[in-house]
Amino acid sequence: MAMAVSFLLLLSLLPPLLATAAAHGSGHFSDADDAAAALLTSCLATAGVRNVTSRRSPAYAAALAFSVQNLRFASSGAGAGPAAVVVPSSLAGLRAAVLCSRESRLAIRLRSGGHSYEGLSYTTSGDEEEGGGGAFVVVDLVALDAVHVDAASRTAWVQSGATLGQLYHAVAMATSSSPASLAFSAGSCPTVGSGGHVAGGGFGLLSRKHGLAADNVVDAVLVDAGGRVLDRSAMGEDVFWALRGGGGGAWGAVYAWRVQLSAVPDRVTVFVVNRPGTVEAVARLVSTWQHVAPWLPDEFYLSAFVGAGLPESDKTGIISVTFKGFFLGPAHEAIQILSTRFPEIGLSDLDPKEMSWIESVVFFSGLPAGSPVSELTDRVLHGKNYFKAKSDFVRRPMAIDDLTKAIDFLSKEPKAYVILDPYGGAMDRIEATDLPFPHRKGNIHGIQYLIDWTADEDSHRDSYMDWLRRFYDLMGAYVSNGPRTAYINYQDLDLGTNDWSGLMAKGDDENANPVETARIWGERYFLGNYDRLVRAKTAIDPENVFRNAQSIPPLFTGARGTTRRTPRGISPKVASEDDKAYDS
CATH class of the missing domain: 3.30.465.10 (Uridine Diphospho-n-acetylenolpyruvylglucosamine Reductase; domain 3)
Incomplete structure (x- = not known):
């Protein structure tokens, strides 16, 4: 499936404010970065890749801003920007982007959709830059969308x-x-x-x-x-x-x-019901949800959104819980299941709607009601905002008193809300070691904590994020522990970041151990799978070319940029040139 419009045309559609903000946030220009960008551009031109935009180009701000989904990283002080943005449009172009970036001594950030919660696909933090991770290129995959x-x-x-x-x-x-x-x-x-x-x-x-x-x-x-x-x-x-x-x-x-x-099925069932109420009433509903949703039939997904700024909260002046339901079956079966298992939700015959699966995707997509399914191909996220997120996993339901305490705290900040995603079902039947994602059997639901704000409110961003951290701290007694776990797709730099300083900037440093530094956050995302990930990283990228503030590190010796020998038995080989089924 080819892109409907060209990348340059998409750039022209960006809001001017966003492009300007990204230009301010790019900052930290240096002669060395300019030289690296020039070398990169020359190398790519030799390889026939010309869609590269350096920092000095008038198109740089728009190229960088195109896929910035969290405006917290599209403003001044959001971290150093890349030396260049490269947009390959073929497998050969992607290979050239990798090789030319290495030739130019630039670390590589890969950007697919730009939804990294901490902007790690297109920025670098100041600490990481000082540690030798600073000069980098964004390889934007936007044109590889077949x-x-x-x-x-x-x-x-x-x-x-x-x-x-x-x-x-x-x-x-x-x-x-x-x-x-x-x-x-x-x-x-x-x-x-x-x-x-x-x-x-x-x-x-x-x-x-x-x-x-x-x-x-x-x-x-x-x-x-x-x-x-x-x-x-x-x-x-x-x-x-x-x-x-x-x-x-x-x-x-x-x-x-x-x-x-x-x-x-040809027809699936969807519904969204809002239940505003007092803190105590909402706590009772969420408590029942915790005891029901993870044990519903595998075909049933029932999430809960809780917040004081959600729809209909203003009717009580306090807080609301919004239940979003998806069922692989007809509406009458969904109603029958919930009337037996969760009558407190108060689902009426008018709430559920039957539709095709692809129509249900539109229903839950955030697109305006009645949008055609073709709108799903639009890459531009409308209504972007500034936000901070954190995550948890829960292994046992909270006591009602503890839940009431947490929801009371949440009710004080209408810009914040939580999303509770039910686990169980197939998630219980997959072993924690089958893939790096270990949050399987025994986890009844996930929690995503979010707080968002507008451009006019951005001067208060620190206070908003501090509030979210306090709420997260309050929840610590009620969620997974030993360690307290998190989901890598909801990246959270509060958990810790990599430190390449002893290895890439300061030469030999016997005390530097990035694997142990990263273990602090790595085991929270991956539990016992962390060490196997380190071995895989050492096998495939021993020189740490692909890196960010929370990427798995390879096993370093401690010398500048050198690594241990690739572990026996997991050395990669080159793919057969005969298999082109994947190519466009």
Whole structure:
């Protein structure tokens, strides 16, 4: 599926304010960066890749801002910007981008959809820059957005620049005349890039039935730091394992995923019901939800959004819980299940709506009501804002008194809300070590804490984020512990960041141990899978070319930029040149 409009035309549609803000946030120009960008541009031109924009170009701000989804990183002081933005449009172009970036001594950030919660696909923090991670290039995958669906095998090749919306639309269109309706299990935001989403796991409305997006990946094509093109067989099972949930931007540049599609009914059921009330009333509803949602049939996804700024909260002046339901079956079955298992929700015969799966994607996408399914292919996220997020996993329901205390705290800040995603179902039947994403059996639900604000309120960003951290601290007694866990796709730099300083800037440093530094946050995302991820990183990217503030580090010796020998048994090989099924 080709892009509907050119990348340059899309840039021209950006709001001027966003482009200007990104220009301010890029900052930190240096002669060394300019020289690296010039070398990069020359190298890419030799390879036939001309879509590269350096910092000195008038188009730089727009190129950088195009996929900035969190405006917190599109303003002054948001961290250093890249020396250049490269937009490859083919496998050869992606390979050239990797090799020329290395030739220019630039670290590589990969950007698929730009939804990194901490802007890690297009910025670098000041601390990391001082530690030798500063000069970098953004390889933007926006032009690699083809989706090739094979309805007969129920698989699809998805280039990693394709958004979830583009993927869903392509699957629906290609299988519209098939005997069975097909779908893909992944998230609900259509502008999220498939590259980063799948790389972090990818939870969505179908996950209780069919697992994560990463659980449904059967092959991948990776360009490694040496420019080798590797498929599953060539990269080896350890690296292929790491790609599917070990976090984006750390292993190499994923050119495409081959994904397994799932059969869904011709008609599914959806509903959204708002239940405003007092703190105590909402706490009782959420308490019941905790005891019900994780144990509903696998076909049922029922999430809860809780906040004082949600719809209808103003009717009570306090707080509201919004339940969002998705059921792989007819409306009357959904009503029957909830009337028995969760009568307190008060679901009426008028609340549920039956529709096709692709129409349900639009329903939950955030697009205006009545939007055609073709709108799913729009890459531009409307209504962008500034936000900070954190995450948790819960293994047992909270006592009602504790829940009331937490919701009372939440009711004091209308800009904040939480999203409770039910686990159980298929998530309980997949082992914690099957993929890097370990949050499986025993986790009853996830929590996403969010606070957002507007441009006019951005001068108060520190107070908003401090409030969220205090709420997170309050919740510490009621969530997973030993360690307290988090979801890599909801990146949170409060958990810790990498420190390359002893290895990349200061030469030999016997005390520097980035693997142990990263363990502080790495085990919170990956639990016991962390060490296997380090071994896979050492095998595929021993020189740490693909890195960011929370990417898995390789095993360093402590000498400048050198690493231990690749562990025996997981050395990658070059993919066969004969297999071009994934290529566009």
